Amino acid sequence: MAATMGLVSSSSLVAAGAAVVRRTGKFTLRYRPYTLELKHVFTIAAGSRSTTPVVLTELEYDGIIGYGEASMPPYLGESHSSVLAFLDKVNLAGFDDPFLTDDILQYVDGVDSANPAAKASVDIALHDLLGKLMKQPWYRIWGYDPGLTPNTSYTIGIDKADVVRQKVREAEPYKILKVKLGLDTDKMMIETIREVTDKPLCVDVNQGWKIKETALEMAHWLAERGVVFIEQPMPKEQVDDNAWLTERCPLPTIGDEAVQRLPDVRKAYGVYSGINIKLMKCTGLREAHKMAELARALEMKVMLGCMTETSCAISAAAQLSPVVDWADLDGALLIGNDVFKGMDVQDGKVILPESPGIGVTKL
Template structure:
C-alpha cells in the first residue's frame, strides 16, 4: 500500500474489522458490495480492492470459469506489459535494464530536469518502445509540448500525467497538441472521477489499488470507451494476486503495465508466465493463481 494513498497495515486491519462479511451472499452483487464498503469509510482503496479481488476469484471458482472470461475478455488480445525503470543514475538504469530481458516495452519515470538524459541513457542500450510517466513533474506547458515532440522522435508510445493532476487546463492544452497520447494517472482514481476528464486526456491509467478492485475497474474501462478514450491498466507494487486480477481485464485495454511481481521480492505465488512480453492466462477458475500459497488465498 503506497503511503500517498493514506493506507497502512493498521488502517487495513481497522477497515476489515468494520466489514460484515456475512452480507456477501452468492450470487455476488458487486455494485452493492462496493457501495456497502464505501459506506463504512471513505478512501481505503487497496483493502477494498483486496475484498473485491477475493470475491471475484471466489466467483470464478463457483462458476468454474476464469475471471477474464466472466468479464468478456479475449485472452488472445492480451497487450504486452511494460517493465518499469525508476529515476536513477545512468549506471543504475543500464543495470536495471538487464532485468527487463523478457519484456518488449520499457516504462520510464520522468519529471525532473534530466528527462532527456534518462531517455538517452536507455536509448544507448535499448531500442524497445517506451512508456513515460512524468508524475505531474512538468510545469511549463510550452516546454512540455516541445518535450512531447522530442519524446515522440525517441519512440515514446504514451505519457502519463505530465502536469499537476489539478491543472485540468494545462493537461487539456497538451492533449490537444501532443503527438503522443496523454493519459490521466493521479487525476483519476475511481469511476466518479472520470466525467471531468472527458476531452482533457486521450486516455486513463486504471490501477486496481485505486479503483477498489476489478468490478469498478471494468466499469471505468466501459466508461472510457464511451468517451472515446484509451486505457492503460497499471499496477502499484503488487504480487501475482493483484497483477493477475489486472491481467484478466488487460485484453479489454490498449496497453498494460503489470510488472508488479517482477519488482516484488516477497511474492507468495508463482510469477505469472510471459510469452513475447505478454501475460499468458491459464484457464483455471477465478484468477488462475498457482503456487504453494494458493490455498491460503481461497480458504
Template sequence: MRHVFTVASFSRTTTPIMLTELSYDGLTGYGEASMPPYLGESQATVTTFLEKVDLSRFTSPFETAAILTYIDALDDKNTAAKAAIDIALHDLLGKLMQQPFYKIWGLDPQHIPPTSYTIGIDTEEMIRKKVSEAEQFKILKVKLGLDTDKMIIDTIRSVTDVPLCADVNQGWKNKEEALAMAHWLQVRNVVFLEQPMPKEMIDENAWLTERSPIPTIADEACQRLQDVPQLKGVYSGINIKLMKCTGMREAKQMAELGRSLGMKVMLGCMTETSCAISAAAQLAPLADWADLDGALLIANDLYRGMTVENGYCKITDAYGIGIDLIH
C-alpha cells in the first residue's frame, strides 16, 4: 500500500494476492485473487483451491459456462480464488477472439462513470495530503464509521468541494443517528452512503433507506447473485466486486439483475493490481458509480492496464481484459 489503509474496523499496509495464468493455443490469460484478511482467504487457501482444479476435462476455453460452473462447485467459498480463474479465462477468451471484452459484451466505454478515489480514516494532516494527491478526481470516496466522521468531512471540505461518497463499512449502529448523519452529509455534497449499518440489521437499513435524503448502497450485504433480489427495498443499490462474486461473469449478471429491479449499480474493488482492476473496468459501462482505484493505492503494480485520466477510467482496445505484464 502507498499509505496505511484504515477503515472503521481495521488498518493494514499490505494485501496478499495470488496471480494466475491460463494458457491455450499459444496464448495466455492473466487472473488475480486479491484477499483482504476480512474475506477469510489467504495465499494458502487459494493454493489449496487451485490444486483441486482440473481443466483437462474441457476441450475448449469457450465452454465458459461449464468451466465456471465446475469451478464454483468445487467449494462453497473461495470467491477470490474463483475470480482469479474467471478473470484469466475471460482474458484468454478475448485474446482468442482478438477483441477487448467490453466489445464482446457490446458495451460502450464512453458510458464509464468517473471513478472515485478512496480517502481512508486518518489524521487531519494525512487527510489533506491524500486529498491533494487526488486533485484529478471528480468524486472522492471517504471512509467513515468512527467518532471522527465529522472531522474527516470538515477537513476534506476545507480543501475541496468535489462530490463525496461515504463508505461507513457497517460502522454505524443506531438508525436514528444514521439518519441524522445522512442529512448532515447531504448538505455537504455527499451523494450516497455505502453500507451504513451492519448487514445483519436488515430492518434498520431498510428504515434508513426509506427516509434517507441520499441513496444507500449494499456492500458487505451484497456478495453474490443470489443476494441481489433480497436487497431490493433494504438498500437503494448494490456494490459489485469481482473478488466477492467469483469474477466477471457473475458480476455482469448481478449488474443486469440489479438494473432490472430498479436498483443503482456501483462497481467496486479491493486493493488490486491492474489485472483485476482492468477486468472490472470492462464492466464499468453498466455502472452508475465506479470505485476502481485499487491499483492506484498500491506501490508494486505488476501490470499496465486501465488508467485514470482526469478522473475517468480509460480502457484500451487491447484484447481480453486489456493488460500487459511489466517484466
C-alpha cells in the first residue's frame, strides 16, 4: 500500500503500516513505519520494553535505491508520528547531484532542530545510494581495512537470575558481553553471569549511579571481576562527578547519553575516557565519521554503539568499525523480525559485507 504525500495523514499511515512515496526533483523518497519485536523483554535502568518503533526509508536517484532507517527507543523522544512528520517536510527538489553530500545533509539537519533519528534515516539512505553509484562499500571509500574490525559485544539486559543465565548461554558465540546495570541488582547480575562464563564484560549503567563515591567503589569491584569499561556511570548532568570518577577510576569510562553530536565530543574531553557513537543520536554516518576523527585527535577511546535496529542501520554503523576500540553492534541480533541482511558476525567478530554502499539486501 503506498500513499502520495498530502493524500493520507502520517497518523493514518502509522496505523496502517503504509508507505509514503514522494518525488521531489530527481529524488524519490519512500518511508514507512515498522515495529521491531525483541526476542526478550529488554530492561535497563530507565525501564523495560519488548518492541521498538522504526521507520524504514528508501532514497532513489536515477534508478538506484539506497536504504535507511530511523530507530526510536523511548528515551530519544522520537516516535513513528514524529519521524513521519519530519520526513513529510524533507524536500530534495533543490538538489540535482546526490554527491553534494554536505549540502544535502546540512539542509536535512536544518529542517528541524531535533529529530536526529529521522535525519539519520535520510543520511544512511543517501550514503547507501552514493556507495552504490560508486560501486564501493563505505569502509573502502573511507580507506579502512576490513580486517581490523573488532568483536561485537552482546547485550544482557537486567533480569532475574535464571533468565540472565539463559541469555548468557544464548550469547555463547560472542567474545565479550555487555551487561546493563544501574539498579539495586548490579552485583547479582555480575555474580550470576560469572556462574556461567569468565568472558570479558563491559557494563552500561545508563546513568543509574548517583553518588560518585559509591560509583568508584563499584568500579573497583567490577574491575576485579573482569569488566573492561563502564558506560555512562552517572547522570550526564553530573559533569563534575563524572570527571571526578574518570580521574580515579580503574576502568575507562565512556560517555553515551552525554555525547549525542559532534560538539559534545570536545565537551566530553576530560570528563570521560571515551565516547559512544550511535547513528541515531548523531544524525547518521556523516557526523559519526567526524566524531570518530575528532575523538581520535583528542586521544579518546571510541566505542561504536546502536539502538535496537534492523541490519540496515547496523550495517551502516559497521562501516566505521575498523577504526574503533569497541563495537556494540548487536541491535539486529536482539530482534526476531529483521527485514535486511547485511553485516555478519563470525566467531564474535564483525564481518563487513563486500557489497557497495552499506552492504544490505532486503529479505
